[in-house]
Amino acid sequence: MIEIKNLTVDLGSFLLKDINLKVEKGEYFIILGPTGAGKTILLESIAGLYPIKSGEIWLDGREVTALEPEKRGIGFVYQDYVLFPHLSVKDNLIFGLRQRGRPKEEMQRVTEWLAELLGITHLLERRPDTLSGGERQKVALARALSVSPGVLLVDEPLSALDPQTREGMQQELRRVHQRLKATIIHVTHDFEEAIALGDRIAVLNEGRIVQVGTPEDIFRHPNSEFVARFSMTHNIFAGEVHQSSDGNTIFAIDDSEFEVVTELRGRLHASIRPEDILVSKEPLISSARNSLKGTITSISDHGSTIHLTVSTPLDFVCIVTRRSFDELNIEKGVEVYITFKASSVHIF
Amino acid sequence: MIGQIWRWLAQRRLTITFLLLGTIILLFIFVPLTKTLFSSSPSLLWETLLEGEVISSIWLTLYTALLATAVGLVLGVPLAYFLARHNFRGKRFVEALIDVPIVVPHTAAGIALLFVFGQNFAIGRAFHSIGIDFVLSVPGIIIAMLFVSVPFLINSAKQGFEKVDERLEKVARTLGASPWQTFFRVSLPLAKGSIFGGSVMMWARGISEFGAVLVLCSYPTIAPILVYTRLEEYGLNYALPVATILIIICLVVFVGLRSFAYRREKA
The missing domain is CATH 2.40.50.100 (RNA polymerase II/Efflux pump adaptor protein, barrel-sandwich hybrid domain)
Known part of the structure; x- marks a missing residue:
């Protein structure tokens, strides 16, 4: 379970203010907001990669606000994958375990398990720059899962993919979530993506969380224009x-x-x-x-x-x-x- | 037919003009070098190479330049990384400062170094007390080379680090890597091409240094100074073979390292 209390982040041109969120263990949680709403920075702040102004972050009953990113146990998947270009797919997958000095057998076991889970076994020896967008996204997801993070943060994981790959990747995310019972926070500007994947959705608008609820709550009773306009025009x-x-x-x-x-x-x-x-x-x-x-x-x-x-x-x-x-x-x-x-x- | 050729030329006026101007500057570089290379007989070059004074000065030049580059790597790469990752007030000033050794006359640079590392000055005295002297000694050659050539390494390494997506480092952190591990496993490997290229430039620049070294240390004699003293004392015929050998060595090293770096980039 991850809890964010009164988080305030300075984005230079505006503030993310008083962000309060509670995401249950095993929940697929969506943060929905228009482009430029500071969604990526919000995720980076949660992961400890961006300095916050004030607030607290609690992970499984432990406060992690002051911890360095490598000690939080929060996984991160960027929109455009950000794989290590100098390492093979396999070395990308075991990067985290290697830094933690885990034994070879564990690296082998985890690699096989992740490769099987995401169907990327045939890619293990390849270099990232030879992969398609969908393949890269799977490798990025596997890499983040390799260190068994308490929470997985995914930043617009589908928006850089072409429409067909997107649908497949969406199901991949849902499958991974269900099989691992992982706690996932996923940010997106895509309303359909939010509704399709989210157990609950938080709507971020002008630096604030304006609504939290199930997908039905959000599109039946939207309280932001961003959402209302969407639900109005989509039946x-x-x-x-x-x-x-x-x-x-x-x-x-x-x-x-x-x-x-x-x-x-x-x-x-x-x-x-x-x-x-x-x-x-x-x-x-x-x-x-x-x-x-x-x-x-x-x-x-x-x-x-x-x-x-x-x-x-x-x-x-x-x-x-x-x-x-x-x-x-x-x-x-x-x-x-x-x-x-x-x-x-x-x-x- | 002639009309067609004329039109063909007319459409490419800019390209042709630029090509002609470019050829002039290429010849300006190429002709003196090749003329020097072919104006001494191979047997004379071989004889010259066997002279103790020539061999030891060439060897001295190569290894002092290499040591200067090593010092540059240890002290310059961290600065390059810092500058690539941080913005602060006065950053432009620092960046300009790094370029200063390139623009000041190198004899003046030598004098400036003398003013700090000479035995009459505090830092020079401090080093003297631990047995290191910079005047008329090898360490003097190294600091002179370091001073005038380290900007090439710092600037190249900085550009290399700037090209490394900062988010790669962030991802590495979320995977459990400490800042040190992140630097050595992600940032450094990804910038190593630029750092290697900068090192080659720094080394080559060190080998070719004359003015600053002359001020601090005319003896032991590095090869560029040997060429000059022979020219002054005995005339062109004595200086020429040494100059030729120096050019050959620099060309071999430079072409070799360039193609090595190129192959690695392609691989």
């Missing part, structure tokens, strides 16, 4: 993906369900962009797989576009142009149909 739902008897992939939430396209299964999230939803008064005959009947519960005017909330009873935000809105001739309380393609739903 996020938490539910379950399963295969229906007729072979379709279904996202089910309470009594509603709709078709989606994904290989993932289990408790997941779905998002649909408001501009991908068609609104009509009569059911549409089209190739789109999902058509739901609902009631308009709110209408807000944004100039050239109108935002409608349609309750099916799930609340969908839909964006229509002013012209479509006039042609539809609708108002609050009217029944409409919303239609969207299965491929417009993003599952994460």
